[in-house]
Amino acid sequence: MRKYMFHFAFFILLIWLWHRASLSMSELVLPSPLVVGSVFVDGWTSGYFWPHVSRTLREIVYGLSIGTVFGLGLGIMMGESRMMRQFLQPYIIMSQAVPKLALAPLFILWFGFGMTSKVVITALVCFFPILENTLRAMHQVKREQIELFKMMQASRFQILMRLKIPNGIPHIMSGFRVSVILAVVGAVVGEFIGANEGLGALIIASQGTMNTPLMFAVLINLTLLGMMLYGLVHMIETYGLRRYLRRE
Numbered sequence: 001m002r003k004y005m006f007h008f009a010f011f012i013l014l015i016w017l018w019h020r021a022s023l024s025m026s027e028l029v030l031p032s033p034l035v036v037g038s039v040f041v042d043g044w045t046s047g048y049f050w051p052h053v054s055r056t057l058r059e060i061v062y063g064l065s066i067g068t069v070f071g072l073g074l075g076i077m078m079g080e081s082r083m084m085r086q087f088l089q090p091y092i093i094m095s096q097a098v099p100k101l102a103l104a105p106l107f108i109l110w111f112g113f114g115m116t117s118k119v120v121i122t123a124l125v126c127f128f129p130i131l132e133n134t135l136r137a138m139h140q141v142k143r144e145q146i147e148l149f150k151m152m153q154a155s156r157f158q159i160l161m162r163l164k165i166p167n168g169i170p171h172i173m174s175g176f177r178v179s180v181i182l183a184v185v186g187a188v189v190g191e192f193i194g195a196n197e198g199l200g201a202l203i204i205a206s207q208g209t210m211n212t213p214l215m216f217a218v219l220i221n222l223t224l225l226g227m228m229l230y231g232l233v234h235m236i237e238t239y240g241l242r243r244y245l246r247r248e
Contacts, residue, residue, distance in 0.1 A: 063122020
């Protein structure tokens with residue numbers, strides 16, 4: 001209880017400092033918390049925010065799902081095959097060295113201004129953390145455990161499904177938690193380059209009209225969205241996967 005009280009007190013302090021700083025600045029530079037709060041509430045009560053939040057959320061979910069499937073699948077295959085790992089790893093690292101912001105205009109040129117280009121960008125951003133953590137998870141199993149499974153006549157597939165993946169779930173979920181936050185960044189970056197709907201597009205529109213309170217309200221929406229998704233993943237990990245592993 002004391003921890004939550006401390007967090008609440010610190011949050012109030014930050015709001016107060018924000019309010020004090022806004023008194024000496026123009027609303028164009030730093031609007032007050034009351035103004036931003038009013039815009040935030042009006043945006044939700046009028047339904048103005050909902051289509052943009054819905055669009056960004058769909059891009060995040062689709063991109064995260066695709067990135068997870070490919071990252072997890074390729075990570076398991078590379079973890080099981082040394083030849084595949086040695087062959088593909090340099091190319092994967094090279095692909096991740098290119099900033100996604102630089103690739104965004106190309107994706108929009110190839111896939112158009114619709115949702116597809118944003119989903120592709122989000123999937124690429126999410127792909128590498130899941131792949132890297134899955135690879136690490138595949139090599140965390142002790143050799144003695146593998147030898148024990150082999151003595152029990154377990155097949156390679158059984159060792160993978162019954163030993164390596166269950167033992168590696170903490171590492172895999174660690175990568176998934178990182179990817180959830182990066183998915184928000186990826187979707188917004190894609191919307192920055194070209195979109196007429198979504199929270200990223202709304203930030204660009206508010207910048208063009210010099211509507212700083214609206215920009216702050218959109219940033220609050222993005223923060224809440226990221227926290228909600230992170231909390232959902234943490235809840236799945238805590239109350240779902242851990243109970244499953246205990247049963248195993």
